[in-house]
Amino acid sequence: MNDLPCRLAMIVLTFVAAVSEAQAQEASSVPPVVTSQPMDSAGPPAPVKKESKFHRNFFDETDGKLDFSNFMAKGGFFPMPVIITEPAVDGGFGIVAQFITIPKDNPKRVTRRMLGAVKTGNGSYGYGYFQSGSAFGDRVSYKFGVGRGKVTLKAYPEILPSGLEYTNKYDYGALASVRLHLADPRFSLGPLFDFRKLHSRIDLDIEDLPERFSDFERKLQTGALGFGVHFDNRDNAMTPTQGYNIYAEAKFNDSAFGSDRNFQIYDVHGYGFHKFSPDWRLGAKVELDAIRGRYPVYFASSINLRGIEARRYQGETAVSTEVELTRQISPRWALLGFAGLGFTDAGGARIFDDSGAKIAGGAGFRYRIARKLGLDAGIDVAYGPSGAVFYLQFGHAWAFNLD
Known part of the structure; x- marks a missing residue:
């Protein structure tokens, strides 16, 4: 999708869907918590303090570090x-209520139902429902x-290099895809659906705008059908370290x-991930986006x-x-640097x-927040033409655009 406005309400939902994909991959392999009982050679086993449910859910049984694996693998709410x-x-800030159904006989056949909402500092908001x-x-x-929502952004047309602030209010946005997995499950293809109704307005009184800018101050309805072809052999849906994700839509x-x-x-x-060694790995992406015709x-x-x-x-x-280069400095912590050209x-x-x-480029760090799911979280600080920007990351920085 090329337009940020319609995706604002949906982005938190699709993101959490990727998290639950990691949950599904590991749900059947999360081992139970084992508590060892020290033995006294002169007598019966010493009493062991029982771990609280909170501790079992949010701390790893192997190293005692903060970890969400056991909590996330349960499914449910x-x-x-x-x-x-x-x-x-x-x-x-946003909040998502996620409901996951993971069949015991086939943990990978997970169904996700999510309801979420977001609100931003410039008055934008969005809410919506997602299912996969x-x-x-x-x-x-x-x-x-x-989803529905309202988003205020700036465009930078040729005649207004300082920027033109506008607001799009969406009565609705509806997105869907259906993909058939071929005999080789790494390949899939299928139709796409995209329908929206919105009203756009310019937030300043500007006269004599070219006719092309009549897109503002009007209602617009869009309806699209499409098709996509995908290849995916990543080792992890959220924090991949090996493999490729390539698609054309x-x-x-x-x-x-x-x-x-x-x-x-x-x-x-196209996104590629490669491990040079247990401590070093490389990621690279190329994104080509194009629009043609009488587009808004x-x-x-x-x-x-x-x-x-x-x-x-x-x-x-x-x-x-x-490109992104990551150095794993311990089982939990990693440092990374990245640089981009567009x-x-x-x-x-x-x-x-x-x-x-x-x-643009910068650096960041990651903490393995869910060891059994291979899921990282951290912070990136990037510097570009407009100065420094920081990002909170949950999963890979490219996770929003990955399958």
């Missing part, structure tokens, strides 16, 4: 707070979500599907890198590349300027 650090919306699961003996997987907004505008969105993303201005593609404000550099085509092409419509090369 799982509330999750979400902290938003994106400067484009002045940060914010599988059918036909795991040959088919599905995801769908619905195309969506076609057309009047035949109820859209007021005819335009097309194309995304080709605020749907334009944009650079997506740590250190660059969301939606700051837009165009008809955007390329974002990043650019946009304004295209024939000339709504935006070509961005030129935009470089």
Whole structure:
């Protein structure tokens, strides 16, 4: 998806879905907590203080460190707070109520139902419902979500380089995908669905805007059908250390599907992860996002890198590349450095300027918050064209765009 506004309410839900994917992968392998009883050679076993339920849920039985593995692997109801650090919306906070069903006979056939809401510092908000699961003996997987909300952002068109603040209020946004897994389960393909209704307005009184900017101050309905092809052999859904996730998707907004505008969105993303040794690993990504046709201005593609404000550099085509080197300094702690390069092409419509090369980079740390699930959490500090930005990370920094 190219437009941040419609995803605001959904992003916390899809993120938690990825967490529960890790839960499903490990649910059948979480061992019970074993409490050893020291023996006195001169008598019966010494009494052992019974661990509290809280301690069993939130501390690891092997090293005694803070760890959420046992709590997360239980399934059932799982509330999750979400902290938003994106400067484009002045940060914010969210909460997700997650309900997980994990069959005992097939722990990987997990069904997730999530209800969540977010509120940001610039008055944006969103709430929605997300569900995912599988059918036909795991040959088919599905995801769908619905949400409402209001998002205030800035666009930077060619004629207003200082920025144009606008607000999109969504009556609804509905997204869905269905994927058939082939004989080789690493490959999958299937249709995509994307329907929205919104009202957009400019937050300043500006006269004599070009006709292309009539996208603002009006209601808009979009309807798109599309198709995606995916490859995924990562070793972990949330904090991968080995493998690849590559996919290509195309969506076609057309009047035949109820859209007021005819335009097309194309995304080709590739992510790779490689271990050089138990202590060193490398990650790399390439994202190509493009939009064509009579697209609304605020749907334009944009650079997506740590250190660059969301939606700051837009165009008809955007390329974002990043590499990340991680050093594991202990079983729990890791340090990492990253650097990225992105650019946009304004295209024939000339709504935006070509961005030129935009470089950003930084460093961060990770703590293995769920050892049995291979799940990390931490903080990144990145520096880009507009200065320093920090991010709270739960799972990999690219987790939002991974399958």
